[in-house]
Amino acid sequence: MSDLDKWVAQLRACRPIPEADVRELCHKARELLIEEGNVVTVNAPVTICGDIHGQFHDLMELFRVGGDVPDTNYLFMGDFVDRGFYSLESFLLLLCLKVRYPDRMTLIRGNHESRQITTVYGFYDECLRKYGSANVWRYCCDVFDYLALGAIVLGASNTLSPASESSAAQEYADMNLEVEVCNADGVSTFQFPRQSRSLTSSSDPQPRGSPNGSSSTAGHSSPATGNKTGPPGSGASGSSGGSVGNPAGAVLCVHGGLSPLIQTVDAIRLLDRKQEVPHEGAMCDLLWSDPDDIDGWGLSPRGAGFLFGADIVKEFNYKNDLSLIARAHQLVMEGFKEMFDASIVTVWSAPNYCYRCGNVAALLELSEDESGLGVFARSNGDVSRSDGGQEKGRPNGFDTLEGPARRYRVFQAAPQDSRGMPAKKPVADYFL
Amino acid sequence: MAAPSIPNLLSLRGSRGIRGHGRGRGGHHGPGRGAASHDSTIQGTDTDAAVSRLSAVELGYLEDPFAQYFVSPDAQITRRLPIINRGTFVRTSALDRLVDQFLRQHVFGESALAGGQIQENVHNAQIISLGAGTDTRAFRLFTSKGRKWNQGRDVPPYELWRNSIVYHEIDFPRIVEKKLATVRQTSSLKEALPDPNLEQADGSWKSCGRPPNGSEFWCHGLDLRDLSRETDLPRLDGLRTDIPTLLISECCLCYLETSEASNVIKFFKDRIPQLGIVLYEPVKPDDPFGKQMVSNLAARGIRMPTLEVYKEPKDQEDRLRAAGWEVCCAYTVEKAWEEFILQDDQQRVDSLEGLDEVEEWKLLAGHYVIAWAHPSWDMGMRWDDNDMKYY
């Protein structure tokens, strides 16, 4: 067994590896990451995950639900560390998998992958506790500096492949689903067929809590459940205009969101990323910003990054031939939340965040387009637009590329003592 | 474990020292077996409150030179997360502000002059703090150097108060005994409450010297549930029933059975005509966050019976109305941050540690409520609307 496989095995059991091994692992990881651009290109199929925050047992649950590495191609959008009890094991495991299967694992940087933030939110303390010195924390921070800032997913299909092996592919394709939500056992709980644009009324449904709260999808029947409403969190937009089997536009993945200093994906590629996350500027914004129901740009309550509205997202997507932005960074109780006519989605992968919030988690699966037409959507900005034939005239004048079909797998927190791994009784702070 | 070489978040602005970095925590009692064990678990919540207070003080959220004396030096952690520090800040400041309102009316404000009631050494108002634990509010009030609020409405230093107050704290005997021991050992605490003297076997004590502003301080060791009995009620030495009084329960009555909590309120309401009240309690047990909160606290052996009855902020208002008050109000801590905290203070707090936990803050702060009520608009105890808004 190679060292790498040994480390993976040990970390999978939630046991830290010795300091010297961490050093070696981080060194290997840096050599690999240094070769990556600021924006990594990833081909569908891919499973996109949001914040993990050291919730190791839940990361194992994520792999159970989403499939193991390397069978599943994963893209993690940062915030591996802080808050949970096992930041170290979680991050090192992901890093090991990255080094072991570089083409099946994409890690991009979150705002918590930073020296300053980790001293406040727990990762620093955890390293100190587990190793007695800050060396391991330093090695990890050096890796953080090399993580990519974003990823572009190409070749995602506008139809879904079956949710589980038992379903027939053709049947699935025929359903022409735009959004499907599955539970942790792979059972479909909501299915939303792609609608023609004219059927879509409301633009921005965010039903919170109640599965009946969805507005845009009301009235469309769901083949699987007979439920007449769309899934919570889904903003299934009916933005279709193309025919079944066509490739969807590219998807930009980034931890936080957009920046007023960044107009194109290529501008991200030009940043000097190999540094601590700055307090301000484009790199900081990409990791800190949040979408919000405002026009244009707004100040962020977080004290870093900005708030940005639907108009910003739609213009950015249009200019860059994107059909969707996937981001993480914000706790959403249903695990995912689509906004702005499904032009941006928040994916959150830390269930019962901080052992306190009571939320579920989700991951986002994009299927591979097998029509062979994906080549048209390969790049963003420098190859022809793939919106030919679609009518213009979306709100505020920007046509939206057809979004990829999206499957959200929703899962809950793993029981703390699951799978014989060391478990610390969660203690969450309250105001007493 | 402290690592001075590591910059704090937003350290550019300069912050104070931190006593330690450990995030472990000790001293929790397992799920309660029997009433006695539940009582001791509930008494343990005071340690949580004390540690949170000290954390907020050391990071610059609150100013409180007394908080340090109530956390044992070998406590595992003294630093809480920014979200908790902010919550502690809002809760303490909001309650301070309501107390200031009350005192302005009767002790140091313009209206304290009205009716020519000014007399040296006459106690014009009373505060009763239920489950006060290691709360430092009395020390802070009795040594107050004044507080800037806004034009003409600042809280004057205690020497300038026109009148003085009677201050009562109530908690379990074990807790008040500990407080007495700490005060005796600590000179700056003794300056605020001179000559602390044990009065009764139940640990009740009082400050026999005169606190700096001529006020009076009593600390009673008793189980509040005894006030809910029909007969054989405990005596509360020094309790005045003839002056305007503010009853405070800062996360205390929530640990009593609902009927007991009502009876405790009734005990004071029946005896004191000019009674106002301030409550601080958790709410919303039924949403996902609330359910998790109930189950996490249960895992520590903590039960909050009133939470299951007064589920929404509105229910807390109704509770006070049902108890006989006419003008009742309830703000979540989230709303209190927006409405009670001056903009300058908001900015100051924002700059201390930053707050990455915005969504979590909204969740957490939405699950606590500050509710208050006062007799009526013309009974002299009036919250000034102008004063409750921020500028």
Ligand SMILES: C[S@@+](CC[C@H](N)C(=O)[O-])C[C@H]1O[C@@H](n2cnc3c(N)ncnc32)[C@H](O)[C@@H]1O
């Ligand atoms: C969470 S602490 C709050 C302390 C303080 N009020 C503060 O906010 O910092 C709750 C306090 O209520 C006290 N308490 C709870 N039930 C009580 C009872 N039945 N009788 C007397 N005190 C009680 C506890 O001993 C504890 O000190």
